[in-house]
Structures are given as structure tokens and as C-alpha cells.
Amino acid sequence: MPLPLKTIQFFLMNEIRSITKTLKVVLITFAFINCSLYSYAFNKNKIFVATTASNSTPIGKYLYLLVDKESRFNESNITNDDTAFKLQKKDIPKMDVKDGTSWLNFSVLNATQHQDLFLDIQYSNISEISLYRKIDNKLVLIQRAGNSIKPELQAQKRAFAFRLRLPPSDTGIYYLKIKSYHPLFLPMFIKDTTSLDESINSGNLIFGLYFGIILSLLLYNIFLLISTKDLSYLFYVIYLFFLGFAQVTVSGYGYTYFWPSHPDVNRYMLLLTSCTAGITGILFAIFFLRIAYYYKTFVFLFSIVIFLFFVAIIATISGNNQLGYKVIDYAQLAGGVLLILISFLIGRKGYKPAYFYLIAWTAFLAGVIVISLRNIGIVPYTTFSTYVLYLGSAIEAIFLSTALADRINSLRKEKQESQVYALKISRENETLIKEQNVVLEQKVTERTNELVSTNMQLNHTLAELKDAQTQLVEAEKMASLGQLTAGIAHEINNPINFVKSNIKPLNLDIDDVFEVVAMYRKLHNANKEIIPSLLQEVDRKQEEIDMEFVKKEIRQLIKGIEEGAERTAEIVRGLRTFSRLDEGELKVANVHEGLNSTLVLLRNSMPGYLRVEKQFNAKGDIECFPGKLNQVFMNIINNAIQAIDEKQVKQEQEWILISTVDVPGNKMQVRIKDSGIGMNEQVKHKIFEPFFTTKSVGVGTGLGMAIVFKIIEEHHGKIEVESEPGKGAEFILTLPYIHPVT
Numbered sequence: 001m002p003l004p005l006k007t008i009q010f011f012l013m014n015e016i017r018s019i020t021k022t023l024k025v026v027l028i029t030f031a032f033i034n035c036s037l038y039s040y041a042f043n044k045n046k047i048f049v050a051t052t053a054s055n056s057t058p059i060g061k062y063l064y065l066l067v068d069k070e071s072r073f074n075e076s077n078i079t080n081d082d083t084a085f086k087l088q089k090k091d092i093p094k095m096d097v098k099d100g101t102s103w104l105n106f107s108v109l110n111a112t113q114h115q116d117l118f119l120d121i122q123y124s125n126i127s128e129i130s131l132y133r134k135i136d137n138k139l140v141l142i143q144r145a146g147n148s149i150k151p152e153l154q155a156q157k158r159a160f161a162f163r164l165r166l167p168p169s170d171t172g173i174y175y176l177k178i179k180s181y182h183p184l185f186l187p188m189f190i191k192d193t194t195s196l197d198e199s200i201n202s203g204n205l206i207f208g209l210y211f212g213i214i215l216s217l218l219l220y221n222i223f224l225l226i227s228t229k230d231l232s233y234l235f236y237v238i239y240l241f242f243l244g245f246a247q248v249t250v251s252g253y254g255y256t257y258f259w260p261s262h263p264d265v266n267r268y269m270l271l272l273t274s275c276t277a278g279i280t281g282i283l284f285a286i287f288f289l290r291i292a293y294y295y296k297t298f299v300f301l302f303s304i305v306i307f308l309f310f311v312a313i314i315a316t317i318s319g320n321n322q323l324g325y326k327v328i329d330y331a332q333l334a335g336g337v338l339l340i341l342i343s344f345l346i347g348r349k350g351y352k353p354a355y356f357y358l359i360a361w362t363a364f365l366a367g368v369i370v371i372s373l374r375n376i377g378i379v380p381y382t383t384f385s386t387y388v389l390y391l392g393s394a395i396e397a398i399f400l401s402t403a404l405a406d407r408i409n410s411l412r413k414e415k416q417e418s419q420v421y422a423l424k425i426s427r428e429n430e431t432l433i434k435e436q437n438v439v440l441e442q443k444v445t446e447r448t449n450e451l452v453s454t455n456m457q458l459n460h461t462l463a464e465l466k467d468a469q470t471q472l473v474e475a476e477k478m479a480s481l482g483q484l485t486a487g488i489a490h491e492i493n494n495p496i497n498f499v500k501s502n503i504k505p506l507n508l509d510i511d512d513v514f515e516v517v518a519m520y521r522k523l524h525n526a527n528k529e530i531i532p533s534l535l536q537e538v539d540r541k542q543e544e545i546d547m548e549f550v551k552k553e554i555r556q557l558i559k560g561i562e563e564g565a566e567r568t569a570e571i572v573r574g575l576r577t578f579s580r581l582d583e584g585e586l587k588v589a590n591v592h593e594g595l596n597s598t599l600v601l602l603r604n605s606m607p608g609y610l611r612v613e614k615q616f617n618a619k620g621d622i623e624c625f626p627g628k629l630n631q632v633f634m635n636i637i638n639n640a641i642q643a644i645d646e647k648q649v650k651q652e653q654e655w656i657l658i659s660t661v662d663v664p665g666n667k668m669q670v671r672i673k674d675s676g677i678g679m680n681e682q683v684k685h686k687i688f689e690p691f692f693t694t695k696s697v698g699v700g701t702g703l704g705m706a707i708v709f710k711i712i713e714e715h716h717g718k719i720e721v722e723s724e725p726g727k728g729a730e731f732i733l734t735l736p737y738i739h740p741v742t
Contacts, residue, residue, distance in 0.1 A: 040560045046087070047107040047171060048190060050117055055195040059188050059379050060091040062106050069100035075132060078103055078175060095184040102177040102184075110166045114192040119174070119545040121160040122187045122386065124252025126268055131162040134173040145264040147255040148181075161196060181321045186376055201468065202383065214244040217397050218418060219406070232404055235284040240397060246273040271316045275309040278335060278517055280304055285339055287403070289354055293502045294346050298338065301443050305335045312483070312626055336365055350412065356403030360396040361385045367392025374480070446504040491629060495564035502564075506557040512545040513554075563672045566724040586739055589626040592616045593671060596648075605641055611655045618660035618668040623739040628711045636672050636731050643676025643729065651675070666737050673730035679723045687721060716740045 048054075048062040050527050064085035066073070085105050096101060110117055120133065132139035143162045166172045173587035178184065191199065218240045225233035248254045249269050259265045285291070291298050308331035315324035339361050347354035360616040373379040519538045519620055526534055599612060606612070637656065644654045657673045666694035679687070679694075686692045690708040712719045 003008060013043060035212075044495055045082070045105070045107050045173075048110050049110050050190040052192075055189065055191045056381075057189070058091040059106060059108075059629060060088055060093050060186065061094060061343040063088045063186075063188070063322065065093065066103040066105070067095075067100065071100050073101070073103065074685045075141070075177075079134060079137060079467075079652065080140060091187075092219045093184075093186045093714040095186075096325070100179075102178045104178065104182075104186075105173070106176075107173050108164065108166060108172045108190055110164075110168050111675075112192060113168055115167060116165050116193065117158055118191050118193065119164055120189045120191050120196055121162075122189070122199070123160070124255070125182045125250065126160065126178060126184065127179070127267065128178070128179040129160065131179075132175040132177070133165065135174065139175055145177075145432045146263075147252065148263045153585050161200070164190070168221065183325055188411075194505045203387075204388045206390060210247070210387075210394055211244065213394045215249070216241060218244065219399050228408060230406065230408065233285075233291075233360055235280070235287050236400060236404055239277070239280040239284040242273065242277040242314060243393065243397070245278040247390070249273045266318050268320070268681070270323065271328060272313060272599050275313050275316075275328060277329075278332060279306050279309050282339075283382070285342070285357070288407070289343060289346050289357060290351065291342060291346070293352070294349055295342060301338055302335070304332050305338065307333070313439050314355045336361075340517060353403045353407045353573075356406060360399030360403065363395035363399065364392045389596065407657050434524075445610060450729070454706055455603055465511055497569045498563040499561045502557040506554065509550045509554050509557070512550055516545070516547065530701070538580050586623055586741065588621055588623055590620045591618070591622060591624075591629070591660065591668070591735075592620045594626060594630045595633055595670075598630055599658075602634070602637055602641065605638065607654075609650065609652065609654055610644060611653050611738075613655060613657045615659040616655070617735070618662045618670075620660065620668070622737050624682075624715055625711075626736070628714070632708045632733070633670075635708050639674060640672060640674035640729070642676075644675050663734065667734055670733040670735070670736060671730060672733075673728060675728045678725045678727050678729055679721075680725050684721050684723060688719075 045064065046062050048059045064082075064087050066078075066085045082105065084104070093104075108117070121129075124147070126146055127148040128144075130144045131142045133142055134140075142165060143158060145162075145228075164172060164174070189199075217235060221233050221237050221240065223239055224230075246257075249266075250273075254269060254273075255263070256265050259269070282305060286302060291302070305544060308327055312324040312327040315321070315327060322501065340358065343354045343358040344359060347358060370379055370385055370388045370392075373385075379385050423489055483521055516538065519534070519541060523538075528722055595614070596617075637658075640656050644650070644656075647654075654675045657670045657671070657677075659673075661669050661671075663669050683694060688705050690706040692705075709719060712733060712735075716739065717733060717735040720732040720734075721729060722732065
């Protein structure tokens, strides 16, 4: 009986499946045998067998590495010694920033039906990379790429996806020459065209979603910043911008779309954007978490972290990328730990936004941890482990936006509650104010009466103070007048005594002269006979009185009387020039005349060892109150005389130097310098204060220099003092030639 058609078809299908499985086993066995033979023929290197199922398998454990720090190898001699290469033990090799060149050697067997395969390196920050294939023991360049190479020099626009030019069942030995200014993570895959396109498209899609989230949050928070004008949003917007910019740079899109014509920028931009993201993130955390309010010490710690970021930036700009990456690793580690700790501590104090920040930062760190575990081989290399950092960063940004919104809502709620409470208090205060108005009016009336009474007492006291002040000023004037009168009396008494002492001998001489004249007059009435005898008597008289001596003595006595009178007149003129009581109004006077008259009146007070030197170089005629200005000169020069007299050890000749000179601004300076005892800084600061004196009790009123200061102010001038203990003192008076009042 013939078998049914379905039964025959079933058996035929089973046989076909059995034959297909057998062929697959034979092909795989052949491939492994061929791989083993090829490995033995080529220095026994491990060979990666590319199959349809191996598209997602990293080839890190099939790579042989040679680090050429001194750049001794090149394309012509690198194949001479394959024993220098070392087999890698991780699926994803990792290399720090190194000087020189790194060479990678790997072998691939194409066990697929695809006519071509690609080497896909899923890392964007490689400065220079060249792929060679070993043919007839020589290296043939297949493709050159890298983000430090201008796009027109690259063999293919899509960087780091190299066409292997390996037909099915063929085996190829390849060399990669790598030079990079950045740390290297080399997730390398052998893929066919379809798998490569899917990988690139999925990567672009995931990054596009991430970038869309960051851009949306950035625009949204900019809108909130404009609406609320809250500084928290400003710091967050800046942080979001630099975070997104850093991710754009790390993923390679910055080089591809923003600065493709400037490949040198990429050497610095990766580290710079990472540092700026870290700095702005810390600044946002300090402001958002109110760290200065809760834990001021942590602000100092975060300042150190920010300083480390700046050190990394400086190292990078100066060309030391190796140091820059080491510093930024420590800065990121310290900053991450501190942010987790501080957000937890502040959250425990009842600040709710801190918990949102803790969740956000934990999500971001979780992504970083997964990436690190993937790089060391603990977590497998999958789509999730590849793009988990984008996920963590997006979650961080979303939670931080939520935290900001919650913070604004909390502040708004607090503000509303505060307004309600303030309204309640305002109403209570309004009631209280109404109740207190009556009491306040009564108290205001009572207080007004008290103030009126106190004001009357104050006016009386003020009048008494003014009287006391007038009496003190008059006392100072009387003291100066008394001293001046004593000096004038002594000065006038000297020439008067000189005149008086000359009068008596002058009278005697005149009497003798008159007697001789009388004898001559007798000759007119005498007889001629007795005239000779009378003449002899006249001669005897002249010889007796010594007529020549008398004439000479009379001249000397008259000259002495004349000098005494002139001296007296000089003193009177000086006194009139000094006092000028009839000149209380502003007028033009000569300063030099005032100084000379003051010196005349003080001459009696000057000891014999004191020398006064005058150097008058100014024009001297100024608009002033002459009497008041002379009082200034009198007080200052008198103080200089007293300062010299108080010296314990005096020089052979002490001195006072009075000089005048014109200065810019249509002004003149009067300098009065002495060799007295000088004064210290404390006395200099108090010298113009009323009632301050360094003299003994009863000697001075302490108003002399205060009056001097006031008079100089009335002249719109300036008075300065330069002095040191034991080195004398110098008073510098600066006076305008034209008084501002005129």
C-alpha cells in the first residue's frame, strides 16, 4: 500500500534537517580545524571566528597588545617580532593615556556567507587609528581615521567602522596602530553590514532620545527661570547645558557636527567639558541644597574639588592630558561621594528637596558603576550596559527638575502660609493699635510736656556752655595778652632806661658848654685892655672841661637817645602791626610783616642761645584777617620757644626756622620749624583738641592750638604737623592768596 503524500513529505523534511545539521557540524569542525592550522602557522595566535551569532561578541580576548612608548616600530618592522605582543585577558581592553604608540594584532576567520565584514570600535575618542592587513608578510593600509584627523584625510566618513575586506572562509591578520590623547576603552566587534547598520542606528536613536530629553528639560527650565527669576533655575540651566555638552563630546557627536574642521580642539574638549560639567554641578548642588546654611564645612571641601577640576583644566591646556585625567578621576570620585553624603545629611534635617537630589545623583552614579563593571568584565557588554549612562543621566536630570519644581511649590506654599499668618497678625495689630491709640495720645501729651521742659533746660545749659566757652577763649586771650604785655614792658623799658641814663651826663656837658658861651658873651661888653686876660680865662676853662671831649660826648649821648627812641618806635609799630584791632574785616595784608612784628614782640622771651632764621620766598600779600593770623603766629612761635626751653640737654645754639614759599593752586605755605623736644603720635592726634595741653596745671588753658586750628579754617586753609620725639616739630600752614568768600 503506497504511503500518503503527507507522510512522504514529513520523512523528506526530517532527512533534509538531518543532512543540514550534519553539514553545519562539518563546516564548523572544518572552520575550527582550519583556524587551528592557521593559528599554528601564524605564531599560534588565537583566531576569532566570525559567525552570524558573534556580531555582539567583543573580540578583546583575541587581541595582542604592544605598547611602543619610544615609537621604535612602524609599518615596515612591526611584523618582525610578534612575540613582543601580549594577549589581552579582558573582553574590553582598557588603556590609560600613554606616550608613544599602541599596536594591536588580531586574526579573523570569516565563517559567514557575507562577502565583507566590518571591525566596529564602539568608542569615539581615539585621536589616531590606522588599520593594516598583513599580506605577504607586509602591512597594507586599509583605513585611517581618528578625531585628530581632518575629515578629508579620513578614508571613510563613518569613523571607527573599518571594512576588513575579508571574503567568506578566508582568514586575515590585522594590525591596529593607535595614538590617543585620551584613555582608551576598546569594545571591538566583528559585524556584517546589516548588524553594523542596526548598531549605529540604535546608538543614534538612543542618543537622540537622551539629547531630546536634556534639550526639553533645558528649554523648560529656561522658561521657568524667566517666569520665576529664581537663581536655582539659573544654576540648573547652566549645569544642564554643560552636562549635555559633555555627553555630546564624549559620544563623538561634538567632533562630527560642531568642530569637524578643527580636529585639534578634540584633544582638549573632552576633558574641558567634563570639568565644566563637574564644576557647574557642584555649584548647583551648593546653591540648591543650601549647603552653606546647613553644613558650612562642606563648602570648603567642595571648593577643594572645584580646585582639582581647575588643575585638570590647566594640565590639559598645557598639554599634559595624562595628569589631567588622573586629577579629574580623583575629583569626580571625591565629588560623587561628598554629594551623596551631603544630600543624605541635609535630607535628615527635614529639607525635602535633598531626597530628590539624592535619588537623582544615585541614579547617575548607578549608571557610572554599571559602566565601570562592564569595563572590567563583570557585567556583560549589552545594549543596556552600553547606554546605561544616558539612562542614569536622563533620570538625574528629570529628578532634579522635579526637585526644583517641588522646591518652588514648597516656597510658594510657605509664602502663602506666611501671607495668611501676616494678614492675621496685621488684623490683630490693627485692633491692638486702635486700643492703644488713646493710651498713646495721653503718653504723647505727657512726653511732649516733658520734652518742652527738657528743651528749656537744654537751652539754658547751652547758654551757660556758650558763656563758659566765651570766658575760656577770653581767658586764653588774656593769658596771651599778659605774656605779651610783660614782654612789651621789658622791651620798652630797655631803651627808656638807656635814654634816661644819658640825660644827666648830657645836662652836665650842656652846662659846661653854656658856661663857656657865657664867658664869650662877656667879651662883647669888656674893655679892650682886659679882653686878652678874659680870653686867657676862656682858654683855661676850655682846657679844664676838655671842650673836644665834651663835644664828642654830647654827640654820643644824643646818638644813644636817638637809638633808644627809634627802638621804642619800632616796638610800638610792631605792636600796632600785631594787634591790628581796627582791622577785623577781611583785607589784603603782608604775612612777612605779621611774622616780623610777632618776632619783635617775642624777642624778650627768647633765650640768648636761640637763633631765629627767616627764609621768606613767597609773595606774601594775601586776603586775610590780619589780627587773627598774627595770633596764629604768636601761639605757634611761643610754643616753639617753650619746646626748646623744655629740652633737658640743649645744644650750643638752638634754632627756629621760619620760611614761606608759593605752592600750586594760588596758595602759599608758612613753615615754622624748631629744634625742640618734639611730640609723639598720640600728642599729634590730640594737639588741636580743645583743653588738651602737655603743660603743667595752671600753666596753659589748652585752647591755644584749638584757636589756631579754627582761625586757619576761617581762612579756608590747612594746618599740618610733622614731628618726632627728640627731633623737633614743624607746623605747615597752607593759605590761599584769594579768600573764597571774595
